[in-house]
Structures are given as C-alpha cells and as structure tokens.
Amino acid sequence: MNGKETMRGKGVRPCAECRRLKRQCEQVFPCKHCAKRGLAGICPNGELANGSRRVKILASTEDLHDRIADLEEALKRVTSPDHPLLEKALYVNNVQVHHHENGGSSSISPPNSDAVDNPSSYGHLTLSDDPKVSRYYGAASSVYLSKRPNTTSLRSQDVDDLDFSEFLSPFPTRDAPLEVTEIMARHLPSAHTGRELAALYFQTCGWFMDIVQESSWDSAFFNHVYDDHGTPPDSQRLAVVLLVFALGALMDLSQPPHCELSKQLLFAARICLALDRSHSVMYIQCLVLYATFLMNGDRDTSGGDTVWPLLRLGMGVAEAMGLHRDGSAWGLALDEVNERRRIFWEIQGYDVLQSIGLGRGQCIADYAIDCAYPEPDLDHMFHIKTYELTRIWSRINDRQIRIRPSTYSEVTEIERALRNFQLDLPEYxxxxxxxxxxxxxxxxxxxxxxxxxxxxxxxxxxxxxxxxxxxxxxxxxxxxxxxxxxxxxxxxxxxxxxxxxxxxxxxxxxxxxxxxxxxxxxxxxxxxxxxxxxxxxxxxxxxxxxxxxxxxxxxxxxxxxxxxxxxxxxxxxxxxxxxxxxxxxxxxxxxxxxxxxxxxxxxxxxxxCRRSRHGADLTxxxxxxxxxxxxxxxxxxxxxxxxxxxxxxxxxxxxxx
Known part of the structure; x- marks a missing residue:
C-alpha cells in the first residue's frame, strides 16, 4: 500500500482550494495544484476568497480581517483618506469592499461606521422659457424654494425706476449717482427719527446678528452722519446708517409689513454703495445688512436664493481683504483685529447657513480659515457660540455637496461634535x-x-x-x-x-x-x-x-x-x-x-427638472x-x-x- 492510499484510508480530505475549484487533489500537502499556482503557503486549509490571484485571504481568518479593518479605521482618523494603505484596490474586488463596508450581513445589527452613503442627488433644476436661463438647487430641503410660486421670470425684467425689483442689486443701473449731500438732503430722516429706527434695529435684529454693534453705534456711525463736521460723511458709512434705519423700519411692528419708508431708505443706501465700491469692513457690513433686508423682504425678494449672489460678492471681498486670515499675524491693534474677526465670522456664518439651505458649497472652505473668534464677553457669548457652530455647519456642508460617497462614521462623528457643542453651552x-x-x-x-x-x-x-x-x-x-x-x-x-x-x-x-x-x-x-x-x-x-x-x-x-x-x-x-x-x-x-x-x-x-412659465401667479x-x-x-x-x-x-x- 503506497502513501497516497494510506492517507485516503485515514480519511484525509482534499485541500480547501481544490475543493473550492472542484479539482482532484493528490492529498499530499502542499498539493501540486497549489504549489504550481504559488499558493503553497495556504495549502491545505486556506483558499482564495473568490479566485483572484492578486490577493490571498485565508478562509479561517475572519477575526484577523476584522482586526485589520479596525486598524484601517484608526489609520483613517489620523491620516488623509488618500493614504496608500487605505486604497480600495487592496481588497479583492468591489463586491468585497461593499461587503466589508456594510458589515457583510443583512441581519439587524449596530450601524456599521463604514457604511457608505449613496452619491448625492443631482438636485433640482428650474428652467425659464429660455433654456439658457435656469436656477439650480442642490439636494436639500431648498427644493421648497423651487416649488414656491414665481411671480417673475428667471430672467431679469425691465422695471420702473422705483420698482422694488431693482433692489435685488445693491447698485443702481440707470440713474446718474447723486452726491452724498444730495442723498442726505433727500432721504436722511431727522436725528430723532433716526434714533428711533436705530433702536428698533438693535431691539429686533441685534439679538441675532452682530454685524453692527450697539456699543459703538454712536461713535462709529450715527455721530459721523448727524454731527456737522464741515465735510460730508463717507458714503459707505452713510450706507451703513441708512441700512440700519431700513431694517429698523422693516421690523417696526407699529407699521404694516414692508412699509414704504423701509424701501426708500434701502434705495438711498443703494445709491450710496454706487459711489464707493472699494473693499472695506464697512462695505462688507453694507452687503450683510442689504442681504438681511432682502432675505426678509416682501414676496418679490424674500428667500435665500435672492441673496446668494450678494453673499458671494461679500465673501469675495472678505477673502480679498484677507479677513479669513487672523489679523494678529500682521501685528494689528487688538481693536482692529477683533473687528476683522467679528465681521468675518458674521458673513462666514451667513454664507455657510445659506449654502446648506440651498444645497450649494460655501465660498471659503474651513481648512483655508485661521481667523480666530473675537475676544469673548458675557454680552456677546451667543454670537461667539454661533461662530463656533459655523465650524460644524461647514463640515456638514462639505459632506452635503461631496460627489464621492461618504461613510456613516462621518455622520456619527459630526453628531458627536453637535452633542458636545450643546453640552458646552453657557447655562442661559x-x-x-x-x-x-x-x-x-x-x-x-x-x-x-x-x-x-x-x-x-x-x-x-x-x-x-x-x-x-x-x-x-x-x-x-x-x-x-x-x-x-x-x-x-x-x-x-x-x-x-x-x-x-x-x-x-x-x-x-x-x-x-x-x-x-x-x-x-x-x-x-x-x-x-x-x-x-x-x-x-x-x-x-x-x-x-x-x-x-x-x-x-x-x-x-x-x-x-x-x-x-x-x-x-x-x-x-x-x-x-x-x-x-x-x-x-x-x-x-x-x-x-x-x-x-x-x-x-x-x-x-x-x-x-421643471420648466417655469413666465407670469404664473399661484399665490x-x-x-x-x-x-x-x-x-x-x-x-x-x-x-x-x-x-x-x-x-x-x-x-x-x-x-x-
């Protein structure tokens, strides 16, 4: 009786790889088939996962692979996703990648942190009668905007000089610009009325936005406009004053919504902005105030999509001014550094919030920002906390607009950040x-x-x-x-x-x-x-x-x-x-x-995708x-x-x- 017959007599089974391929195994290990294919190291108990010669995976080492997956997850947290050891090509095939990322089981189990979300939706497109004119909304609840009644065409219409539709642009397009003194004579209210409107602004808007501070209002703005200094005030400073008045009038609950005074003041501020478009902190303040008015204006102007181009303009100016980089690096005075920080985080938060609402990308990515928060104090803790929350909003927006799939672990990580943020809030x-x-x-x-x-x-x-x-x-x-x-x-x-x-x-x-x-x-x-x-x-x-x-x-x-x-x-x-x-x-x-x-x-x-019919009024x-x-x-x-x-x-x- 030879060796082979002895092994058969003792019940020796063929090797795992020959059983998988349904080949006759000589049952002398490593067998000839495995040795020929370079698999002597896994014979007789190991087998390829699905026949690929590129990667050898032992059939009896599932625990080892789970451990490897844990190590890969840990590596992902401390390095970039592009690390060579995290390439999906290292898996046998895409099916195994999917199996690995989804836990490999359809039974009820704790959520796998590596589950992959589907690529983002293409979103929503609204077309005008002219197919070259369209409006896009990303995959967000902002499709609400695309379904709202449209009273105007997507293409700009010719309007009368005082038509409120023109206020969508902060710059006049027809009239020759007036001088500052003429604007003040025609549109600036009395000092008494101005103080009442400013008080209304800080009462109704100052609690949620800090773009203009009440503590410096008189010295930085009001007195410059109403005190006689022999020379007219700067046009941008006058525009800030008029916009504060316009918002105060807009939120005056003793008047009907969208009163004419608020529109006239906005129109006057718009003329001021046309006189000086130079990049400055006050210019950004004007754009934020202007956007806030439009956001809460009447039916023809309200909505996030209206202010989108205006915020992009403001963010472009902020970036051109370097507000996203901390001013302390240039040795600026502390007051100036804090003002730059405050103005940047006000418009950055506005932009990120609108970007998420519209399903579009924020203008300045969070990784490009090193601007610190303003020095905190008790009166402004709410605003400081909203700036901190903007960082988390930025991470959500990055995931929201990303084309490549994202993993469930990203969701749980951001959720953890939100919970920790809420736990760290001041008591009030x-x-x-x-x-x-x-x-x-x-x-x-x-x-x-x-x-x-x-x-x-x-x-x-x-x-x-x-x-x-x-x-x-x-x-x-x-x-x-x-x-x-x-x-x-x-x-x-x-x-x-x-x-x-x-x-x-x-x-x-x-x-x-x-x-x-x-x-x-x-x-x-x-x-x-x-x-x-x-x-x-x-x-x-x-x-x-x-x-x-x-x-x-x-x-x-x-x-x-x-x-x-x-x-x-x-x-x-x-x-x-x-x-x-x-x-x-x-x-x-x-x-x-x-x-x-x-x-x-x-x-x-x-x-x-839907086509908008000009003139339809479904309100x-x-x-x-x-x-x-x-x-x-x-x-x-x-x-x-x-x-x-x-x-x-x-x-x-x-x-x-």
Whole structure:
C-alpha cells in the first residue's frame, strides 16, 4: 500500500482550494495544484476568497480581517483618506469592499461606521422659457424654494425706476449717482427719527446678528452722519446708517409689513454703495445688512436664493481683504483685529447657513480659515457660540455637496461634535432652562430666551441636514419598521430634530409672534421639519412611531395655519396624505401603496427638472401677519418637554443605541 492510499484510508480530505475549484487533489500537502499556482503557503486549509490571484485571504481568518479593518479605521482618523494603505484596490474586488463596508450581513445589527452613503442627488433644476436661463438647487430641503410660486421670470425684467425689483442689486443701473449731500438732503430722516429706527434695529435684529454693534453705534456711525463736521460723511458709512434705519423700519411692528419708508431708505443706501465700491469692513457690513433686508423682504425678494449672489460678492471681498486670515499675524491693534474677526465670522456664518439651505458649497472652505473668534464677553457669548457652530455647519456642508460617497462614521462623528457643542453651552443658552412668563415681560429675559431658542434651532437644523440622507434611505429600505434598520439612529435623530424645531418655532412665536412672522428663516426650517415628519408617516405608516409622528406633524401644520403662511397649501396636502396613510395602515395588512413622491422630492431624494412659465401667479394666501392671540401662555404651550421621545422609545424597547 503506497502513501497516497494510506492517507485516503485515514480519511484525509482534499485541500480547501481544490475543493473550492472542484479539482482532484493528490492529498499530499502542499498539493501540486497549489504549489504550481504559488499558493503553497495556504495549502491545505486556506483558499482564495473568490479566485483572484492578486490577493490571498485565508478562509479561517475572519477575526484577523476584522482586526485589520479596525486598524484601517484608526489609520483613517489620523491620516488623509488618500493614504496608500487605505486604497480600495487592496481588497479583492468591489463586491468585497461593499461587503466589508456594510458589515457583510443583512441581519439587524449596530450601524456599521463604514457604511457608505449613496452619491448625492443631482438636485433640482428650474428652467425659464429660455433654456439658457435656469436656477439650480442642490439636494436639500431648498427644493421648497423651487416649488414656491414665481411671480417673475428667471430672467431679469425691465422695471420702473422705483420698482422694488431693482433692489435685488445693491447698485443702481440707470440713474446718474447723486452726491452724498444730495442723498442726505433727500432721504436722511431727522436725528430723532433716526434714533428711533436705530433702536428698533438693535431691539429686533441685534439679538441675532452682530454685524453692527450697539456699543459703538454712536461713535462709529450715527455721530459721523448727524454731527456737522464741515465735510460730508463717507458714503459707505452713510450706507451703513441708512441700512440700519431700513431694517429698523422693516421690523417696526407699529407699521404694516414692508412699509414704504423701509424701501426708500434701502434705495438711498443703494445709491450710496454706487459711489464707493472699494473693499472695506464697512462695505462688507453694507452687503450683510442689504442681504438681511432682502432675505426678509416682501414676496418679490424674500428667500435665500435672492441673496446668494450678494453673499458671494461679500465673501469675495472678505477673502480679498484677507479677513479669513487672523489679523494678529500682521501685528494689528487688538481693536482692529477683533473687528476683522467679528465681521468675518458674521458673513462666514451667513454664507455657510445659506449654502446648506440651498444645497450649494460655501465660498471659503474651513481648512483655508485661521481667523480666530473675537475676544469673548458675557454680552456677546451667543454670537461667539454661533461662530463656533459655523465650524460644524461647514463640515456638514462639505459632506452635503461631496460627489464621492461618504461613510456613516462621518455622520456619527459630526453628531458627536453637535452633542458636545450643546453640552458646552453657557447655562442661559442651554436647553435645560425652562420657559418662564417673565420671558414675555422682561426685555432682558426676552432677549436671552430668543437667543437660547435661536442657538438650539441652529443645532437642530444642523442635525436635520446631517441625518436627512440616511433618514430617506432608512424609509426606503425599512418601510415596514424603520427601527429595524442598522442606521435607525439617523432616523430617530432626524425625527427628534424635526420635533424640536417645531417646538422651538412655537416658542419663538409665543415670545414675539409678529416679529418672528417677518423672519423668513424660521418658516423655511419649520417647513423642512414638517416634510420630514410627513415623509416618515407616509413611507412607514405601520411603524410603531407613526401615531406619535402624526401628532408632531399636526403641531407643525397648526403653526402654518395660525400664521397664515403661503406654504400652508403644500404642508396641508402632505398632512392629509400622511393622515390617510396612517389610518389606512391600521385596517390593512399592507402599506399605503401611495405613488405620490412629493414628500421625498421635498427632501431632495430624487432629481427633478421643471420648466417655469413666465407670469404664473399661484399665490393664494395673504402675506400680512395676524396677531397670534390663540397661542397659550409660554409656560404651558411652549415646554419643549411636552413629549419625551427618549422615554417613549425606552417604553417600547426601541431606545437609541
């Protein structure tokens, strides 16, 4: 009996590689087939993962590969993604890469930090009658803008000299420029009226923006314009004064919205800007104030897309001036350094916030900025914290517009940064401060309450944008019960952010209803929250959370009903759709089966293209605010803890990981 027969008699099996290839193995190891193919080192127990000669992977070393994956993740954190040891070519093939990044299992498991998001949507394109004229929105809730009624063509129209449409540009295009003295004689209000308008500006705008400081207003601006120095003031300084007056008049609650005085003052400031377009800090102040007016103007000018070119101009000037680099490097005086820092972070925060809302890239990337924050003090801590939050917003925007796929670990890392930021807030800005009736009567307490709600609104807006892509993916892949998804945390975080935004906007309406109604920003993000809640109810009506979601959606829709916003038609339609879907699910064993995709379209889940017809006017809602008299007292109606999502999830055994 020879050696081979002896081995067979003892039950020796063929090597793993020959079994995989279904070849006859001589059962003398290393066998001839493996030795010939250069695989003697893995014979008899090892095999190639899928036949590739490029990479040898032992069949019995899964733990080793898991360890390698952990080391790669650690390497990714301390190096760039382009490190040669992180190349996907080192894997056997793209299928294995996908398997590796998604945990290799379809069972319910903790979210894999390396799960890869789908490439971003192409977004939304609106075409004019002229195909060469179009407007683009990225994959964001800003498709809301593309669906708003258009009363004007995308192409600029010829207008009368005093038509407010011309105010979209800060520079006159027809009239010969007036001299500063003529502008003052024709448009500058009396000193008494000017002080009243400035006081209105700082009362209604100064709590959320610090582009012009009340402490230096008289010495830096007001006195230069109204005191007789023998020479006219600088035209840019006069423009700042007129724009502050214009915003004060715009937010004057004793006057109808968009009063003529505010438009006349804006027009005068526009003429001043045409006299001197030189790059200066005051020039940037003018552009930010001008953009703020347009953002909150009437129907022809309101909306983020209107101010986009203006912010790009301002950011270009800021970069040309080197404001994104810290002024201390050049040995400037501390006051000048702090002013440059403050002006830069004001316009940078504005630009990043608008970029995220429109799904477009910020002008100056965060890695190109070394400008420090201004020296902190108690009166300006809110503004310093918004500057810090801008850094996190920048990371979200980078991920939002990126073409290449991003991993789930990036989402969890940014979410961790948001949570840490919220934990580090000063006490008066923290969510632990309960609403109080004094917030309605004490001006100082009201300002702090508005700032607290504003910073929390910013945080939850960031969380909503961060998780929205994974939220949509979970709804698509786990429609029966989204809580079974490995990425359920994004689903829960998106719902929680939406719920909190509804509560925060309700808080602010109770604090200062008519003023908040004139601020477009709040209703933009309230709209986004309602869309997320509606999508969750429509796409997963049989979920254990669907009834609670519908209740929160109803609270958000009620705010649009109370304020009589023009967005009510769209929101009401989604609410009816969600209500039908949830009710139908309780009497049917299947999901709603609806084919309408408006909810996902509004979340930026698909690419859309529509053609705008010139002159179409679909507006049906009056744009004047009504007193919000039926909102209950702030201590009862606005408690953010009126529905404890965490406690509810714990009760049903679905607490977050």
């Amino acid at each position: 800005l923290s969510p632990g401060v309960a609403p109080s009736p004094m917030d309605l009567t004490n001006p100082s307490r009201q300002k702090m309450a508005l700032q607290r709600n504003m910073i929390l609104l910013f945080i939850n807006e960031a969380r909503l944008v961060l998780h929205r892509g994974w939220f949509v993916r979970v709804l698509k892949e786990y429609a029966l019960e989204p809580l079974h998804s490995p990425q359920k945390q994004s689903y829960l975080d998106c719902l929680e952010a939406s719920r909190r935004i509804v509560g925060l906007v309700r808080n602010m309406l109770a604090l200062h209803g008519l003023l908040i109604h004139r601020r477009w920003h709040f209703f933009f993000h309230l709209f986004s929250s309602c869309v997320c809640l509606a999508a969750a109810a429509i796409r997963a009506p049989r979920s254990s959370l669907s009834r609670a979601i519908l209740s929160e959606l109803d609270a958000g829709v009620e705010l649009f009903r109370i304020t009589k916003r023009e967005e009510l038609n769209t929101i009401d339609k989604l609410w009816n759709h969600a209500f039908r879907a949830v009710n139908a699910s309780s009497t049917s064993s299947s999901s709603s089966g609806e084919t309408d995709t408006e909810d996902l379209d509004l979340l930026g889940a698909r690419k859309t 049906t809602v009056d744009d004047f605010a009504y007193p919000i008299s039926d909102i209950r007292q702030v201590e009862t109606a606005n408690n953010l803890l009126d529905f404890d999502m965490d406690a509810f999830l714990a009760e049903i055994g679905a607490a977050a990981l």
